Amino acid sequence: MQHPTGQMTPTPMAQSRLPAHELIYRRLRDMVLYGDLAPGQAVTIQGLTSQLGAGMTPVREAIRRLISRGALETRGNRRVSVPRLKIEHIEEIIQARKWFEPHLTRRATVRATAADITALTGIDSALDDAILAGDLRGYLELNHRFHRRIYDMADSAILSEMADGLWLRFGPAMRVVCGRVGTQNLPDMHKAAVDAIGRGDADAAAAAISGDVLQGMQQLRASLADAGEVE
Amino acid sequence: MQHPTGQMTPTPMAQSRLPAHELIYRRLRDMVLYGDLAPGQAVTIQGLTSQLGAGMTPVREAIRRLISRGALETRGNRRVSVPRLKIEHIEEIIQARKWFEPHLTRRATVRATAADITALTGIDSALDDAILAGDLRGYLELNHRFHRRIYDMADSAILSEMADGLWLRFGPAMRVVCGRVGTQNLPDMHKAAVDAIGRGDADAAAAAISGDVLQGMQQLRASLADAGEVE
DNA sequence: GCGCGAACAATATGATCAAATTATGCGGCG
DNA sequence: CGCCGCATAATTTGATCATATTGTTCGCGC
Numbered sequence: 001m002q003h004p005t006g007q008m009t010p011t012p013m014a015q016s017r018l019p020a021h022e023l024i025y026r027r028l029r030d031m032v033l034y035g036d037l038a039p040g041q042a043v044t045i046q047g048l049t050s051q052l053g054a055g056m057t058p059v060r061e062a063i064r065r066l067i068s069r070g071a072l073e074t075r076g077n078r079r080v081s082v083p084r085l086k087i088e089h090i091e092e093i094i095q096a097r098k099w100f101e102p103h104l105t106r107r108a109t110v111r112a113t114a115a116d117i118t119a120l121t122g123i124d125s126a127l128d129d130a131i132l133a134g135d136l137r138g139y140l141e142l143n144h145r146f147h148r149r150i151y152d153m154a155d156s157a158i159l160s161e162m163a164d165g166l167w168l169r170f171g172p173a174m175r176v177v178c179g180r181v182g183t184q185n186l187p188d189m190h191k192a193a194v195d196a197i198g199r200g201d202a203d204a205a206a207a208a209i210s211g212d213v214l215q216g217m218q219q220l221r222a223s224l225a226d227a228g229e230v231e
Numbered sequence: 232m233q234h235p236t237g238q239m240t241p242t243p244m245a246q247s248r249l250p251a252h253e254l255i256y257r258r259l260r261d262m263v264l265y266g267d268l269a270p271g272q273a274v275t276i277q278g279l280t281s282q283l284g285a286g287m288t289p290v291r292e293a294i295r296r297l298i299s300r301g302a303l304e305t306r307g308n309r310r311v312s313v314p315r316l317k318i319e320h321i322e323e324i325i326q327a328r329k330w331f332e333p334h335l336t337r338r339a340t341v342r343a344t345a346a347d348i349t350a351l352t353g354i355d356s357a358l359d360d361a362i363l364a365g366d367l368r369g370y371l372e373l374n375h376r377f378h379r380r381i382y383d384m385a386d387s388a389i390l391s392e393m394a395d396g397l398w399l400r401f402g403p404a405m406r407v408v409c410g411r412v413g414t415q416n417l418p419d420m421h422k423a424a425v426d427a428i429g430r431g432d433a434d435a436a437a438a439a440i441s442g443d444v445l446q447g448m449q450q451l452r453a454s455l456a457d458a459g460e461v462e
Numbered sequence: 463g464c465g466c467g468a469a470c471a472a473t474a475t476g477a478t479c480a481a482a483t484t485a486t487g488c489g490g491c492g
Numbered sequence: 493c494g495c496c497g498c499a500t501a502a503t504t505t506g507a508t509c510a511t512a513t514t515g516t517t518c519g520c521g522c
Contacts, residue, residue, distance in 0.1 A: 463522100464521105464522085465520105465521095465522085466519105466520085466521090466522100467518100467519095467520090467521105468517105468518090468519090468520100469516105469517085469518085469519100470515105470516080470517075470518095471514105471515090471516075471517095472513100472514085472515075472516090473512100473513075473514070473515085474511100474512085474513075474514090475510105475511085475512080475513090476509105476510100476511095476512105477508105477509085477510090477511105478507100478508085478509080478510100479506105479507080479508075479509095480505100480506085480507075480508095481504105481505085481506075481507090482503100482504085482505080482506090483502105483503085483504070483505090484501105484502080484503075484504085485500100485501080485502070485503085486499100486500085486501070486502085487498105487499090487500085487501090488497105488498090488499085488500100489496105489497095489498095489499105490495105490496090490497090490498105491494105491495085491496085491497100492493105492494090492495080492496095
């Protein structure tokens with residue numbers, strides 16, 4: 001029962017008794033995560049207060065939290081904007097995910113319940129639909145949800161939070177790249193992963209997830225190397 | 232009302248005026264990091280406003296940032312306190328550092344300059360003094376500075392930030408443990424590490440740092456396993 | 463043991479101040 | 493006569509605060 005920082009939304013059944021700064025944070029986080037905010041775009045605090053109809057303080061706190069997680073950055077002295085992902089930062093993210101993802105997948109595999117398997121299968125099925133429909137936003141959201149479900153299964157609060165934080169960094173760039181490439185030839189080794197997890201084969205599951213992640217990250221890197229700038 | 236009589240920041244040079252929320256954040260972070268706040272201790276926002284002589288908004292933002300990094304937690308619904316490190320969380324931190332530290336050390340080794348070596352040597356020398364003097368706070372601070380200097384040398388903004396964030400989680404517990412054990416028999420494989428970095432021997436450097444970190448973390452785990460509760 | 467209310471602490475707002483960016487106007491130079 | 497650069501004004505935006513509001517805790521009387 002611990003999501004005090006609120007970077008994870010475990011259940012969609014959220015209590016509406018949550019403070020405003022928490023709600024604002026989640027909305028802003030999702031906007032970053034699923035590409036509603038473009039890389040380089042400025043994020044003004046007063047713009048958000050009017051756009052979201054909220055007061056200044058909750059918005060400020062939400063922005064600070066996003067900055068703290070690397071989802072936003074302060075440029076120059078005070079202005080805040082969505083970071084433009086640099087090539088060396090992608091390298092770092094690749095290195096990190098190359099360790100985090102198989103590690104968490106292994107732990108998830110040995111802890112997986114039947115409910116977990118059906119949940120993963122369901123998410124992946126919905127993800128296929130989104131791909132076929134060309135629903136970019138749906139793809140991004142379901143893909144993230146798939147991986148985060150595995151994080152949750154791993155029962156590693158700290159490591160999951162760290163791995164999840166990486167998504168905030170490549171989210172905006174991912175949106176741009178997918179918008180260019182299209183949703184058709186996106187990596188999807190999810191079925192192999194779910195299968196391996198269901199069999200309890202941690203090695204195979206870790207390999208499948210690693211392959212999935214690596215493929216996606218390398219596509220991101222390649223697309224970003226082409227057009228060094230993404231606006 | 233309160234005009235800063237001067238920017239007498241101890242070590243850094245002429246730092247242009249940083250916003251209050253940034254200064255408060257750093258002070259609070261250091262308090263967590265070096266054990267001025269005990270695990271489980273409550274952190275009230277109004278207490279800090281009066282203690283630090285600051286307004287509410289900067290304090291709130293600083294606290295949010297610390298929560299976001301796992302340095303503080305919201306207990307129940309609203310109250311904020313320093314987290315009590317649980318044994319399973321230590322396991323996670325150990326796993327993470329077991330990957331982060333050698334990775335960053337390798338990168339640091341191939342990028343090390345002469346200035347880096349002298350800096351590391353200087354920090355480690357001061358650290359020895361602190362140990363001899365039984366200066367616990369000095370030990371904690373210099374030990375952290377030593378490792379963070381290596382992070383900086385690795386030139387990996389994202390990974391460094393993640394690795395550094397882990398310190399916020401075990402900082403308070405580390406203080407308690409060191410207070411019990413004393414500063415004498417604390418791990419210090421720093422000299423071997425600096426030596427290896429100076430030789431450009433990435434493998435040896437990574438091994439030394441790994442040993443140093445593992446030793447410290449295992450001591451932490453052992454001490455915490457003894458007295459499950461730390462007050 | 464169980465409400466009830468007082469005290470306390472966090473949440474949220476809008477006002478106010480300060481900084482930075484953009485717009486503007488003036489004079490000199492080509 | 494028109495263009496450029498610099499200085500200054502205007503506007504936008506961020507930082508901070510005092511205060512009102514809301515929710516939580518805890519002691520007191522029943």
